[in-house]
Amino acid sequence: MPFKLLITLFLTLSVAQVSGQGKADSLKNRLSVSRSDTNKVWLLRDIAYYSLSEYPDSSVYFGMRGATLARSLGFTRGEIRNLYQVALGYERQELADSAVQIYKRAIHLAEASQDGKAKVDMLSSLGVSFYYSGNFPDAVRYYSQAYTAADSLGYFDQQGYILNNMGVIYRMQGQYEKALEVYTKSLRLKEQHGDRGGVVNSLYNIGLAYSFLEQFERSLEALLRAREEAKLLEGTELDLANIDVGIGVAYYNLGHLKEARTFLESGLMDLGEKESYTRAAGLGYLGALDVEDGFHQSGFAKIDEAYRYAKKANRLELLLQISRERALAADKAGNEALAASSWRAYSSLADSLRSRDLRQLREEMQARFELKDKEMTIVGQQWKIEHELSRNRRMLAAALVFLLFALVCGVLAVMLRKRATQLKLAVAAKDKALSDNELLIREMHHRTKNNLQLLRSVFNLHRRGTQNEDARNVLQSGSESVEAIGLLHHHLYRQGDFRKVDICAYLDELVNYFKRAFSLQERGIDFQLVCPELKLDIDVAIPLGIVINELSTNALKYAFQDDSSGRILLQINQEGNHLNLILSDNGRGFGHESSENGTGSKLVELFSKKLGANLSRTSDENGTLVRLEFELPPDA
Known part of the structure; x- marks a missing residue:
């Protein structure tokens, strides 16, 4: 049975951009002479926008300034757009929780000001944020809300964008029927509004969805139509290349090998040498055709190149099919060793994909069970309410019959x-x-x-x-x-x-920060933490954290020079109500740079005194040891 390589690619547009930071620096020069009005709000937004790619922390800073100024002016639209740049800055810094909070704040502002389009944009952006963090259920939930709001406004541009994003999620979850449903809905929307570029994109995605479902005749029909539409538009050379590869895939699986070779070779030639999912898939199929025609050497070369890309990109479906085709090709060529290793790889990958599908099925069944459980809870609550009403009616009737007798009891009950x-x-x-x-x-x-x-x-x-x-x-x-x-x-x-801090968990995060910030793994420096389970009051934890930060930073900067490797050990132990901290390294000892009169040393002495701690240092050619001992407060 011929193999199927599942192609996943979205049509992209090439956008020329001005140098972001250069533009940002130019705009900053206008800040000092700008009046604090709505124009300055947009100026701050633009600075945040152009700073995003190189300095996302600056994007957050200027976006916050713009949002604050807009709020003081009562300029809600400007506040929303600046908050959007802040959220993007947090996302660039991988601060997903902060980005989500900012998006929700912007959505609340859009709702309060009845700015429907801004609400749609922010809901859609929040969906994107959840998508990139791997939270697909919340991504679909916010996409659905954005689509409903866009539909009520007639905001069809965003509707098509949202539908395509939802299709991506369904495809990644292996729910190809659902993906096909939203792509078809997107196609109708694009046709209705005369968006020919969107029609090409939707038809291409529909062709891919049918390919995933192994309905190759329908896949071929959609892709051929996409090709005809793309030929009528300017600047669609890349789109045509991707579509040609997809057509070649469909022809191959339908047994039309001559037509398959024609479209695959045309598409690969137009794609060029740049690695991509589509190019790898096309090479795999073309390699299979070469082996089929007896050109084993060139066929294996193409299949191996496709295999390397699929493995590097961790595309399991593509890797599975290439492993299978390589095994079949090796069988035909009589290469038993390669065939055996390829079949083993194919079997292992197939097991992995089955496990993933089963896991997704369990998650879907669990969601359905929870929904059913909620429905049963609502039914039970309704029954209780009705039962309570019935009981109250009976009590009222009895009270009316025995009104005189129960008057005193009634008053007491009231x-x-x-x-x-x-x-x-x-x-x-x-x-x-x-x-x-x-x-x-x-x-x-x-x-x-x-x-x-x-x-x-x-x-x-x-x-x-x-x-x-x-x-x-x-x-x-x-x-x-x-x-x-x-x-x-x-x-x-x-x-x-x-109030209480798990000091070991906090110090573990701090040590991991040092490892990233000072590239300890690359430098060959081992930073170890030895700490018992211990919770401290925040008033103790903060100065202790600052002392540890300054001592560790000093050791990392000055103990190891000339790219020398080494070890740093941070130990904490508690004896009764006494806490002992030891930070040691096997570096070169006190040097000229690590002056004890520097800012860091002054901070250490200041916060050691705040803790009431005894601080001592020893240093020689074998390294440095710093000891901090203090008594914990009764409520620490």
Whole structure:
């Protein structure tokens, strides 16, 4: 049976862009002479936009400034667009939680101002954010909301964009029928509004969906139609190349090998040498045709090139089919070793794909079960309400019959019920106050985390803007201290306990930050943490974190020179109400650069005194050891 390589490619447009940072720098020069009006709001938005690709932290900073100015002016539209740039800046820095919060804030503003198009844009962007973080259920949920809102506004451009994105998710989940359904819906929409480029894109995606479903006659029909439409448009050479490869795939699987070779060779020639999913798939099929025609050497060369790309890109479906075709080709060529290894790879990949499909099926069944359970809960609640109403009616009838007899009891019951209601209201008020307090604390830590991120961005901006090395070092040290505190607040926000800190989990995050920030793996430096299970009060954790940050930073900067490898060990142990901290390294000892009169050393001494700690240092040619001992407060 001929194999099928599943092609996945979206038609893309080439967009020429001006140098982003150069444009941003040019716009910054206008800030000082700009009045604080709506024009300045858009100016700040533009600076954030052009800073995004190279300096996403600057994009966050200027976007926040623009949103704040817009809010003071009551300019909601400008605030929304600046918040959008802030969210994109957070996404570039892989701060997904912060980006989601900003998007939701923008959606709330759009709803409050009844700006329907802005709401659609923000809902769609939130769907994209969840998609790139791998949260497909939430991505589909927000895409669906965006599509419904766009449909009510007649916002058809966004409707087509949303439908295509939903089709991508369904395709990645292996739900090809659903993908085909939304692609077909997108095609009708594009045809209705005369969007010929969108028609080509939708027809191409429909052809691919039918290919996934092994309905190659329908796939060929859609792709041939896409080709005819694309030929009528300008600048569609790349689109035609992709479509030709898809047509070649369909012809191959229908047994029309001559036509398959013609379209595959044409498409691959137009695609050029740049690696892509489509090129790898076309090479795989063309290699299969070469082997079929007896050209084993060229056939295996094409199949091997396609196999290398599929393996590098981790495209399991493509890798599965290429492994199978390589095994078949090796059988035909009499290469038993290659055939055996290819069949083993094919079997292993098939098992992986089956496991993935079963996992997705279990998740879908679980979702259906939860929905059914909710429906049963609603039915049960309705029954309880009806039962309660019936019981109340019976009690009322009995009360009417025995009105005189039950008068005193009725009065007493009313008093008791009133008292119970008052108690219930009091309890509810206390519960609400506790809930509001917890929400307020959570919001405070979240805003503190965001403000620390902004502060770090300001440090980085100033550091890049000064040529004085001492000033740069001071600003860098300040940025790293802010990062240490920011990690602590992020840890508090995530664990939900805003008073006690799991100090070992926090220090583990801090050590991982050092490993990334100072490229310890590449430098061959091993940073180890030894810490028992321990929770500390935030008033102890913050100064302790700053001390550890400064000591670690100093060791990483000065202990190891000339690309020498080494080891740093951070140990914490508790003896009763005493806490001992030891930071040691096997570096070169105190050097000229690690001056004890620097800003970092002053911070260490200042916060050691705040903890009431005894600080000692020893150093020789075998390394440096710093010991910090202090007594924990009774409630720490």
